[in-house]
Amino acid sequence: METKMNAPQIPGRDAAILAGAATLAGAAVAPVHAAGSDEIRIGLLGCGGRGSGAIRQCLNADPGIVVVALADLFPDKARKLRDALMKDPKYAGRIRVPDDAILGGFDCHEKLVKTNTHLLLMATAPGFRPWQMMAAIQAGKHVFTEKPVATDVAGVRVFMEASKLAEQKGLAIVCGTQRRHEFSRVELMKRIHGGAIGDLIGGQCYWYGGGIWYRGMKEGLTEMEWQCENWYHFTWLSGDQICEQHIHNIDVMNWCFDGPPKKFTAVGGRACRDYSTEAKKVAAAFKNDAQWPKYNGDIWDHVFAEFEYANGARCLSFSGHSPGTGRSNEKIVGTKAVSDCANRIMGHKGEKIWEYSGPSVNGMDQEHVDLIKSIRAGKPLNEGMRIAESTLTAIGGRLAATTGRTFTWDWLLKASKNALVPDRSMWKPGPGLFHPISTGCDPLV
Amino acid sequence: MAGRSGLTRRQFLGNSTATVGSLAIAGAVPRVGWTAATDTIRVGVIGCGGRGSGAAENCVASAPGVKIVALADAFTDRLQGLKTKHQVPDNRCFVGLDAYQQLLAADGIDLVILATPPGFRPIHFAAAVAAGKHIFTEKPVAVCAAGLRKMLESAKTSVEKKLSVVAGTQRRHEPRYVETMKRIHDGAIGDLVSAQCYWNMGGLWVKPREAGQSDVEWQLRNWLYFTWLSGDHIVEQHVHNLDVINWAFRALPEQVHSIGGRQFRTGPEFGHIYDHFGTEFFYPNDVRTISMCRQIENTTGNVSERIVGTKGTSDCGGSIQGEKPWKYEGPSPDPYVQEHTDLIASIRGGAYLNEAQQVTESTMCAVMARESAYSRQQMKREWFIQRCELDLMPRAGLKMSDALPVPPVAVPGIYELPGMPKADGGKRKNK
Numbered sequence: 001m002e003t004k005m006n007a008p009q010i011p012g013r014d015a016a017i018l019a020g021a022a023t024l025a026g027a028a029v030a031p032v033h034a035a036g037s038d039e040i041r042i043g044l045l046g047c048g049g050r051g052s053g054a055i056r057q058c059l060n061a062d063p064g065i066v067v068v069a070l071a072d073l074f075p076d077k078a079r080k081l082r083d084a085l086m087k088d089p090k091y092a093g094r095i096r097v098p099d100d101a102i103l104g105g106f107d108c109h110e111k112l113v114k115t116n117t118h119l120l121l122m123a124t125a126p127g128f129r130p131w132q133m134m135a136a137i138q139a140g141k142h143v144f145t146e147k148p149v150a151t152d153v154a155g156v157r158v159f160m161e162a163s164k165l166a167e168q169k170g171l172a173i174v175c176g177t178q179r180r181h182e183f184s185r186v187e188l189m190k191r192i193h194g195g196a197i198g199d200l201i202g203g204q205c206y207w208y209g210g211g212i213w214y215r216g217m218k219e220g221l222t223e224m225e226w227q228c229e230n231w232y233h234f235t236w237l238s239g240d241q242i243c244e245q246h247i248h249n250i251d252v253m254n255w256c257f258d259g260p261p262k263k264f265t266a267v268g269g270r271a272c273r274d275y276s277t278e279a280k281k282v283a284a285a286f287k288n289d290a291q292w293p294k295y296n297g298d299i300w301d302h303v304f305a306e307f308e309y310a311n312g313a314r315c316l317s318f319s320g321h322s323p324g325t326g327r328s329n330e331k332i333v334g335t336k337a338v339s340d341c342a343n344r345i346m347g348h349k350g351e352k353i354w355e356y357s358g359p360s361v362n363g364m365d366q367e368h369v370d371l372i373k374s375i376r377a378g379k380p381l382n383e384g385m386r387i388a389e390s391t392l393t394a395i396g397g398r399l400a401a402t403t404g405r406t407f408t409w410d411w412l413l414k415a416s417k418n419a420l421v422p423d424r425s426m427w428k429p430g431p432g433l434f435h436p437i438s439t440g441c442d443p444l445v
Numbered sequence: 446m447a448g449r450s451g452l453t454r455r456q457f458l459g460n461s462t463a464t465v466g467s468l469a470i471a472g473a474v475p476r477v478g479w480t481a482a483t484d485t486i487r488v489g490v491i492g493c494g495g496r497g498s499g500a501a502e503n504c505v506a507s508a509p510g511v512k513i514v515a516l517a518d519a520f521t522d523r524l525q526g527l528k529t530k531h532q533v534p535d536n537r538c539f540v541g542l543d544a545y546q547q548l549l550a551a552d553g554i555d556l557v558i559l560a561t562p563p564g565f566r567p568i569h570f571a572a573a574v575a576a577g578k579h580i581f582t583e584k585p586v587a588v589c590a591a592g593l594r595k596m597l598e599s600a601k602t603s604v605e606k607k608l609s610v611v612a613g614t615q616r617r618h619e620p621r622y623v624e625t626m627k628r629i630h631d632g633a634i635g636d637l638v639s640a641q642c643y644w645n646m647g648g649l650w651v652k653p654r655e656a657g658q659s660d661v662e663w664q665l666r667n668w669l670y671f672t673w674l675s676g677d678h679i680v681e682q683h684v685h686n687l688d689v690i691n692w693a694f695r696a697l698p699e700q701v702h703s704i705g706g707r708q709f710r711t712g713p714e715f716g717h718i719y720d721h722f723g724t725e726f727f728y729p730n731d732v733r734t735i736s737m738c739r740q741i742e743n744t745t746g747n748v749s750e751r752i753v754g755t756k757g758t759s760d761c762g763g764s765i766q767g768e769k770p771w772k773y774e775g776p777s778p779d780p781y782v783q784e785h786t787d788l789i790a791s792i793r794g795g796a797y798l799n800e801a802q803q804v805t806e807s808t809m810c811a812v813m814a815r816e817s818a819y820s821r822q823q824m825k826r827e828w829f830i831q832r833c834e835l836d837l838m839p840r841a842g843l844k845m846s847d848a849l850p851v852p853p854v855a856v857p858g859i860y861e862l863p864g865m866p867k868a869d870g871g872k873r874k875n876k
Contacts, residue, residue, distance in 0.1 A: 201638065267721040268704075269706030269708035270706065271705070271855075272856045272857040272859070302704040302705075302706065302723075312758070314641050314753075318704070322821040322857045323858035325821055325822070336755070338731075348755070404739065404741050404743070405744060438708070439741075441741050
């Protein structure tokens with residue numbers, strides 16, 4: 001976590017960037033092939049599917065973005081991404097990643113924060129994120145981070161500390177909960193917060209779908225590396241689906257209520273998630289046939305949670321994976337009207353009251369536009385605490401289900417000793433870390 | 446369920462389920478017999494286990510002139526308690542899977558208490574209606590779509606025959622609930638826009654399988670854990686809370702989407718039922734409600750309901766918050782006795798009560814939620830009650846000595862709900 005970077009390196013205070021911002025006057029589009037002075041040098045941590053998407057969205061957001069470092073546990077992924085980006089004429093001259101800036105290994109984030117970068121994009125498995133974030137902020141980097149930002153309560157607290165530190169240092173943290181950057185939702189939320197649907201008295205949010213990938217065995221991986229490659233299936237790495245995926249919808253509910261819930265109750269379990277055929281092959285590869293179930297993963301396939309918000313409103317969070325299902329949206333219920341949380345307000349009997357009619361935007365592009373604009377304007381956005389709260393909301397839903405216990409936000413934030421992610425010293429090739437599948441009455445710690 | 450007559454019946458059922466409790470006619474209706482308050486009411490108990498024995502005592506205590514005169518149970522040992530206490534002669538104690546038929550054929554019985562495992566209820570209820578008995582029926586009243594349809598038919602017949610029927614959803618007879626509901630229906634909390642209900646608890650009893658017990662006997666003695674007998678715990682227990690929400694809305698949910706599983710209670714002694722369900726019901730005007738039930742040791746308990754209106758909220762049972770706060774301060778008679786008091790009064794010529802359709806409809810909500818969880822599919826009520834082909838009752842002529850394999854625990858994606866087309870049957874389109 002140590003850093004040798006010092007204050008003048010912080011791009012938010014970088015004279016060149018501030019100069020660039022002055023001439024651009026906040027415009028979203030900077031001159032193409034800008035001089036070195038308005039370049040923002042970025043590095044990516046986690047070159048998988050989401051990282052590959054995020055870096056393109058960042059590049060598209062501002063022509064001054066140049067990529068100077070790519071890091072992944074598996075350096076091959078970083079190399080492949082560099083080659084793909086190099087081939088894209090859109091990014092000509094902006095992918096400047098020499099071989100020694102392809103960073104690999106469990107310590108690749110520590111190498112990355114030492115590079116000559118202004119902004120880091122984070123898209124590794126979420127379990128590692130709090131500590132990676134802390135390293136980045138300590139090193140004075142602006143950060144775009146994918147969601148969620150932790151998988152356990154201990155991690156959320158570290159992320160919150162990093163967010164506060166970023167505030168002090170004037171660093172940006174923007175998070176991949178892109179709904180917060182969609183114009184339609186922003187306009188809708190202004191109205192909801194302005195009382196357009198009355199007091200909020202109920203709501204629902206959903207993310208259930210058919211299922212996810214399971215990556216089989218790859219030659220030469222240690223167990224821990226294999227586990228990281230199959231991170232979704234392990235709660236300490238992904239936070240389970242409620243945290244990894246459903247957080248988008250949970251974040252929208254928290255947005256409606258302008259804060260996290262005060263109380264959690266939930267049920268859940270694993271009724272149909274089964275990769276036993278593949279898991280047995282993995283077990284065979286590790287010469288560990290008898291223990292094949294651990295390679296089947298420990299995440300559940302459904303959580304049905306009730307969040308009680310500060311004003312007493314009880315809202316449903318419904319998430320899961322099972323064949324032939326699909327839904328991802330939200331609804332908020334007020335005393336005067338209801339809303340789809342996307343772009344419409346309706347009466348209680350369904351009559352149309354308001355509909356957004358302005359320009360539409362892809363939130364996954366816009367979040368990067370907003371981030372870069374804020375950095376250039378010298379007013380870095382910091383969404384850190386907010387995304388930490390939404391992450392903790394999802395973790396709270398999961399823990400209420402895995403323990404079968406009802407508890408409060410205050411207890412969760414201040415007293416819970418929930419810690420799944422191993423100490424940094426354990427982040428290395430070797431044996432994996434396997435927790436049993438929860439039986440729904442785990443001790444509440 | 447197939448064939449022409451089936452279609453006709455479906456059409457009939459489609460109409461008959463359109464309104465909640467439309468058959469629960471209020472007010473006195475002229476009826477044969479039971480005109481004098483002093484007439485002795487002679488009670489036969491079908492199902493003399495814990496709840497049946499409790500209901501029998503409650504019934505006797507509920508009004509003067511009520512006498513237990515006949516008993517029926519699958520097992521001799523189960524009816525001993527009532528037999529001794531109420532000095533029921535041997536020739537009016539019936540044992541075996543057909544004991545209900547013998548009891549209903551006996552003379553001098555006015556009212557029957559139906560308290561066997563609920564899987565048998567549609568058959569027993571139909572037989573009791575055919576025999577012209579007044580009925581106290583424990584909840585739930587069915588465990589599958591076929592049973593629900595049979596119950597709906599019998600409910601209609603029971604009204605035609607002017608039989609009094611009260612169900613063991615005792616909250617309907619608790620003054621604190623009744624008074625609260627009056628106010629909710631009068632608009633005390635405005636339009637109803639949300640609701641929650643819960644039956645979260647630890648575990649229940651389980652009886653170890655004894656040497657030599659047949660599958661059927663073992664399952665009957667552990668009926669909670671077999672869907673064909675109990676309907677799973679969402680049906681067996683949580684129906685109470687679902688009934689309250691239906692009562693508040695004066696409507697039935699149009700759709701249901703449920704998830705559930707068997708996470709903790711996984712041993713074979715617990716049969717094949719789930720240990721938790723989370724269900725969303727969709728009432729008219731897209732009003733969505735939360736239902737949660739769980740039977741897992743050492744978890745947080747909560748058995749309650751809450752209804753949310755545009756002008757306030759209520760626990761449905763004596764308290765209203767919001768623009769017009771109110772608290773019930775009247776008497777609180779034992780609801781398990783009160784339901785019998787009301788039934789006996791109806792039989793003796795007071796306000797006519799027939800709750801058969803109402804309890805069938807609430808049972809339907811629970812059964813379709815269970816099937817939604819087992820199949821992990823959202824489904825429409827109309828589809829479920831008209832087209833679902835699920836029939837859990839084992840073949841006719843079931844014997845105590847029979848082998849009866851335990852069905853596998855339902856695995857969503859593999860579990861097949863009879864009548865549901867693979868691709869899109871009963872699924873609600875996402876909005």
